[in-house]
Amino acid sequence: MKETNQIVKKSNDLITAKYRLTIIQQYVLHNVISQIHIEDTDFKKYEVNVRSIAENHGIDTKNAYRYIKKSALELNKQPIIIGDEIEGIALNWFSSVRYNSNRGTLLVDFHPDLKPYLLQLQGYFTQYENKNIQRFKCVHSLRFYEFLKQKQNLGKGKEFYVELTLAEIRSMFCFSDSEYKANKDLRVYVIEPALKEIHEQTDLSITDTQFLKKGRSINSVYITAKPKTASKTSKNSDSSDSKQKTVEIPTNIVKQSENADVSDLQHRASKITGL
Template sequence: MIDKNQVTKANDLNLRAYKLSRIEQLFLLSVISLVQPTDEDFKTYKINIKDFINLLSLKGKSKYCDLPKITKSLMTKVIEIKRSHSLLQVCWFSSVEHKTGEGIIEVEFSPKLKPYLLNLKNNFVSYSLNQVSNLSSKYSIRIYELLRQFSYQKTVKFNLEEFRLLIGIDSGEYPRYSNLKQRVLNKSKKEISKKTDIDFNFEEIKSGRKVIGIKFYINKNKNNKAVDEIAMSLDSTSTENEIHKNNEKNYIEKVKSIIKEPIDSDDAHKIYKASNGNLSLIEKIYEKSKKYDIDSIVAFMISGVKSNYKDDIKSVKKDHFNDFDQRTYDFEDLEKKLLGIK
């Protein structure tokens, strides 16, 4: 059964903004769960239709007829990935073939996705497919994925508009924060706590009375005994502390390799933490540093990655308790900024 398969993908892919329906997400994740992260190349992956229908808890033959529509829609969805010197626009799949009479769907990934799904040794998120298959909301699935990535560090904060983009909320959807809180955040919190291996609380980050961001506090779900028995996440085979320690060592070396000036491991760690683990951002800010006469490269890097795309920010105001940036946004411009498009 595919529900016990492990979904593994690079952190950089997990932190991309995309909009998929619940069924589209689960079909995509089902195919990803067939990929072995240590594989050197993609294969043709076969989804058993009956297994997928069972995963969704759907009944009735009419649902079988919907799958070609679902995969066709999924084939039209493009994901954009900002890389160090380029913007990658790629469809998830290069082909999907429905085997009539065999009850099988054969899927091939776009080759450009190899770095994000294959030969993954660090900088990835991994969880059992059964952690998300029972979530009824497409937003719950995306929130779970984001929080699962940062579960080792227990907290993560997102600017409100960036968060909306990352979980696939359209610009005209839930324009008021109160609606977003009630219909998305509270609903997802209840679902994720009841059905998955993590639990979370959240804190509203405000400037005055306006909510400008959300800080999440992530915990292992100790109340869900069934999850403890069936979960096949990374921390079931190795402790998260060990994984975190090994990953951070790799991150520190990568930061030091980006910055050509000599810096020690402590400074590299500070820069990495300030960037929230975004190596592409570190590389971008370092390229900017070459244009200036700088007394301290470490101070410049920390300031640069904290303010993120500072050149594009119209106004910045620090909140007193969390040092969070308030920004003035145009929603379409924001998506371009997240992708590094000028």
């Protein structure tokens, strides 16, 4: 059961909010968001067809229901924080999740406090086609894609850029103080794999990536992107026109060499995939 070309539309406050979800939780969430219609004034009960999610996102259908159901039920353990250290609000995604194993479906209700961020959006919002995020495997790719789509209109159909400090990235992704403590780890395990997937899988080309220093340390990443032409917009887009060389995943992260420690390689790969 394939999904139609559905649109995901969010307030920019939600794009830049602080939260942390697994890749499966992101798939479930955006499947539901894409069911909201522009004319809706209130949330409805939204049905999630688990087989459809599995097929569209390349998930093994054998254990898909158990895995996706578990991910959906745990979504509310990961609240969204909108605001800053001085003033903000913490919200849950769903007010309820009903499941029916016989039908292979979930029935979810968005938390009503999310209405200003998902309904009747007239300005200060970001939208994109759900098909562009369907094949992400890196847990961080979707959010970097949203950061870029948020700024795309500034390019007026041509190149545009996003600059994010490493502190902003750590905050928005809710990384603990011990995670990706070294800037090199944040670059290698988070930023570069995400940009590589975006360039290969979506309607955006990453044309340049610069890591900017403040003093002797990297302080921010400056990402230049542009919309792909219709002929290039596919998951197997040719990446030869990209000047970006920093987003190739080093082979020693995900491939086993003769002297590699298998458990160490699996740990490194899990940092990228989030699984």
